[in-house]
Every structure is written in C-alpha cells, then in structure tokens.
Amino acid sequence: MKTSLPVWCIVGLLSIGALWAGYLSLTHVDGAASFVDKMETALLDARIHVIGGRPAPAEVAIVAIDDATVAAAGRYPLDRRQLAQVIDGVRLAGATAIAIDMLLVGPTQDDADRALAASIGRLPVAIAGAAQFSDRRARASPMPAPSDILRPLPILAAAAQLGLVNVATDAGGTPRQIPMLFDVEPSPEASLALRAAAFHTGATPSLTADGVRIGARDTPLDLGWHLSLNYYGPGQTVRTISALRLMNGEDVRGDLEGRLVMLGVTATGVGDRFTTPFDQIMPGVEILATGVSNLIDGSALTRNATVRSIDAVSAVLVSVFGIALVTFLPLAAGSIAFAALLMAWLAVVTLAFGHFYWLSGALPVAASLPPVAATIVLRQIFDRLELRRMTSARTALERFQASSLVRRIAEDPTFLLEPRELSAAILFVDLAGYTGVSERLGPRRTRDMLKTFHTIVVEEAERRGGVAMDFMGDGVMVAFGVPDQHPQDASNAILTAFSLVRAIRSWIADDRPGEPNVVRVGVHYGQVVLSRLGHDTHQQVAAIGDCVNVASRLQEVAKMRAASVALSAEVIRAAGVEGDLLTGGRQYERCEIRDADSRWTSRSGLRTTPRPAPRQARIRNRREIAVERTKDG
Structure with missing residues (x-):
C-alpha cells in the first residue's frame, strides 16, 4: 500500500488523532459533560427504538x-x-x-x-x-x-x-x-x-x-x-x-x-x-x-467504569484505524472502509444494548471524524500535488519514450520484463545531404533543423498509430503495431511513408529553399522482438530482429536507386495494395536484395511481368521490393 502523504504527515495525523480521541475519552471516563453527550442521546434513542419495548x-x-x-x-x-x-x-x-x-x-x-x-x-x-x-x-x-x-x-x-x-x-x-x-x-x-x-x-x-x-x-x-x-x-x-x-x-x-x-x-x-x-x-x-x-x-443498563474504559479504548482505536484506512488505501476505498468501521461499531453497541450494556455510540464517532476528515483533506491535497508531479514526470518521460509506451508502462510496470515477439511494420526515414547541410548551418541551427524534421516525422507517424522508436541524427525509426497490433499496421506504414515524403519536401521548399529536398524511406513488415534493453536502472524499449535490419537496408536501396520510397513485397502483401501502387503516375521498378550481403540484382521496368518460376527458384535469400522513383530520378 502506497500513500501520497509524507511520513512526517502520517505520524502527525496519527498523533493528533490519538490525542484528540484521548482527550474526549478522558472526559468521558471522568463523567464530565461535553458535546458528545448530545450525540449520544440521539444514538441511544435510536438503539432503544431498534431493540423495542419489553x-x-x-x-x-x-x-x-x-x-x-x-x-x-x-x-x-x-x-x-x-x-x-x-x-x-x-x-x-x-x-x-x-x-x-x-x-x-x-x-x-x-x-x-x-x-x-x-x-x-x-x-x-x-x-x-x-x-x-x-x-x-x-x-x-x-x-x-x-x-x-x-x-x-x-x-x-x-x-x-x-x-x-x-x-x-x-x-x-x-x-x-x-x-x-x-x-x-x-x-x-x-x-x-x-x-x-x-x-x-x-x-x-x-x-x-x-x-x-x-x-x-x-x-x-x-x-x-x-x-x-x-x-x-x-x-x-x-x-x-x-x-x-x-x-x-x-x-x-x-x-x-x-x-x-x-x-x-x-x-x-x-x-x-x-x-x-x-x-x-x-x-x-x-x-x-x-x-x-x-x-x-436486574435489567438496568450496565454503564460503569469498565464500560466507559471500553468506550475510551474503542474511540482511540477507531480514530487510529480510520486515519490509517484513508491514508494507505485508495481514498474512495479508504473512506468507504472507514464508514463501514463506524457502522460496525454502531452495530456492536446496538447488539450490546440488547444485552443491557450501554456502550457509547457517539464517542468513537466524535473522536474519529475530525482527524479522519482532516486526513482526507490532506490526502486530497497531496494526491493532487502527486498527480501534478506524476503528470509532469510523465510529460517529461514522453519526451524520451513514445506516449503509447509510457502509458503501457505506467499501467503495467512489468511490461516487457520478458521479451515479446510480434508482427510489425518498420519504417526508416532520413534526409539526403545532411552532413553538408549541418556543416554549413552550425550546431545551433542544425539542432533547430533536426527538431523540425523530427517533429514532422512524429506527427505524421502518430496520426496513423506509428511509434517513433529511435532518433539517429537525420534518421528516424518508426514502428507500426507496437505495443499493440492492428490489421491496418502495414497499410498505415505505407501511407505514412508517402505522406512523410510530401510533408518533408514541402517543409524544405518553404523554410529552406535551395537545400536538398531528397527524402529516403524504407518500409518492411515482419516479426520483431520487443524488449527492454540496457542496465537495470537505465533502460529503453527497443524493437530488434531481421525485420528492422531489412527496413534499414531498404532505406539504403532507395538511396542507391535515387528513389524516395522502398517497400518490401511483404509489407505490400500485408497491406493488400499491390494494384494500388501502379496508379497515380508513380514510377516504380522491381528489384531484389540479398539478406546476407545486400547486393542488388534484377532491375526491371515498371510494367514488367513476373520472372519465370525456375529463375526465381534459383535466387536464394532474396527479398522482392518496390522502389518509387524520385521526380528527378
């Protein structure tokens, strides 16, 4: 059980509650008149009516x-x-x-x-x-x-x-x-x-x-x-x-x-x-x-020094337990538990009255309500402060991790303690000519340029459920299907790839005229391993596996072929857009890549027919991709 109240506050509340209950209890044990007597009158009459006459x-x-x-x-x-x-x-x-x-x-x-x-x-x-x-x-x-x-x-x-x-x-x-x-x-x-x-x-x-x-x-x-x-x-x-x-x-x-x-x-x-x-x-x-x-x-009500002492001890215990309940339990549950505690005590005194014992119903109530109410108020204040702190911390954390991952970890601290294998679409994007541009702009202006670039990538990706997993200078890795999978992950990745090209080109044309406006995007769909990497005290969520490697290579393919987007056959099939890619005036060519040494073969035209089956069978460890040609390529 965790509470937002600091230790010194809990100790103070318990002490004040015990002292208040002790003061009322001493007054009760001595038989001195107090406001508790008026409360007891009403509660005693209620008990009499519950038990009835005889x-x-x-x-x-x-x-x-x-x-x-x-x-x-x-x-x-x-x-x-x-x-x-x-x-x-x-x-x-x-x-x-x-x-x-x-x-x-x-x-x-x-x-x-x-x-x-x-x-x-x-x-x-x-x-x-x-x-x-x-x-x-x-x-x-x-x-x-x-x-x-x-x-x-x-x-x-x-x-x-x-x-x-x-x-x-x-x-x-x-x-x-x-x-x-x-x-x-x-x-x-x-x-x-x-x-x-x-x-x-x-x-x-x-x-x-x-x-x-x-x-x-x-x-x-x-x-x-x-x-x-x-x-x-x-x-x-x-x-x-x-x-x-x-x-x-x-x-x-x-x-x-x-x-x-x-x-x-x-x-x-x-x-x-x-x-x-x-x-x-x-x-x-x-x-x-x-x-x-x-x-x-012999039916007189038993109310003597012993009964009054029981009242006093009960008042102190109800106060201390009431403060503990609203301190350590969730506030709503603690308040309900405290109310149940008071109802239980009233049930006890009513049952005792049926056996001619006059226990005080009012003393534990009067002794516990003020300190418990004060505890509830302080708990609400500290809970709000803690919520603000957590919100601030979560906002700060979201600057280092995707918001969807932050929410999942906040809901389940054990999330990804064990690696998880799942199907996802991985997208890599970077800017061409970044090194020369950064040398001309200098550190501060380069940082501003990258911030704008990264903002465009994150906003375009999150619009369709993508999660920015890693920032690598002028490059960004985005995952679709992390941490939760959706049937549209592959199609969302493809749509994001094209929207990124348009958005980044528009930004460069508007804000940085004369700069290279070439964008390289590679997208692949397959199995990834989602896990926590790093030290026990310093970890990050990462997606690893062959799917990530292929997506990175596809980005290089786009660069080598002067293309803006390189899509694997797997992501195209998963998205079900084989026919759609040939519309809209886009220029494509089909090629194959080796998994092992990344050598490219089998260039063909846009409307090429499939290779004969024997030829394809002789090609091993290769992936078929579609490459969108840039306007100048």
Missing part, C-alpha cells in the same frame, strides 16, 4: 392519582384523609410496601395529617423528598451533593423513611439515570427507588465500588452510584390502576397483592412530566417505577 416486571404496580381521581375528589391536592384512604386500600390489597412520589411538605388540617401518618405507619413506606442544589456549594464528592433537602412534614417523615426523587436528565430533558445516594450531612440519603426496592426484597442494600447489592442481586452503577435507566415502553407499561378504585372501595387484590406500589400523580396539569424515548409525556412516578423495576429484575 414487558415490565409484575412485582411493581402504580396507583395513579389520575384525572378521574381528581375529578371525583373535587380538588387537587387531595385531602390527606382521602390519601390515607388510598394507602389503607393498598395495604388491605396485600401490597408489600409503598413508595409515595408526592412532596407532602406543608401541614394541612391536624386530623387529616394524623390520619395520613397513621395509615403510613401500618406498612413499610418510603416517602418522597427533593434534593435542592446550589452552584455556590462546592464539595468534592463522588455522589450528588445537594445544598438542602425539601423534606416531608415531620409527622409524616416520622412514620416513613425518606427517599429522594431527583433524576438526572440529558440535554433534551429525558431522564437517563437515577442517583442512588446523595451526599447529605450528617449522613448520605438514599433515593426513593433504592428505598422502595429494599422494602420489596426485605434486604438492606449495600454499595460496592461500582454497584449496589440488594439481597443476592448485584446491579452495576455508573459514576457517583447512578442507576442507568432501561425503559420498558410507553406510559402504563408498568401495571397502573386508578386511585379512584381504592377510594370507591373496589377489590384490587388481584392487581396489588404481593407487589410494591408506587403512589404518584398522573393527572393532567399537575405533577412532573418528562420526555422519554417511548413517550413525549411520561409522569415522574412512572420514571421512578422504571428505576425500581430495573433494580428488581
């Missing part, structure tokens, strides 16, 4: 002072004698204990207060208090430290145990946790949920380093001994009955016997209301009933 435990029931109860009582708050009647009905129905989620703070009529206190004293009751916090009070404590407690009326408090009803909400106002303990002088106070669960089980709760034990059940708690709520569903998922039924003396034993009862207000316009993932408006008593049910059935 049945609440049968051990908990709610007796609700609902709209019907308030209407029947004719007032709110209810007269405390009526409230005592409800509590007595709960006791007679066989409930194990009652948790009253109502702030009964001020006195009313003495006989009503005494009646309510008497009813409360007849069974285990936890009565609500509220912690009040002040920013002016600063105390280093692992648990919430209120500045004051709003306590129930003393006569009522004496008949019951205090339980605080405060909950911890997120930025959107959704209760997410219930503190189990509050740092109150002279001794900590328990929450109403913890008191109620203890009453129901008959066991005294004991705190551990990161949890609470009630009887034989250990429940993990978050920092500061906070219980993470795991909602069951919308309103009234926890068994709920109206207090009016108890006021009317109905038999509700089937609904309350053996159960812990949460007594609270659900009437419209009174009591506290909260937004939950399943319900836009849920009474506070149902929030507390959810917490008590979580303690009883």
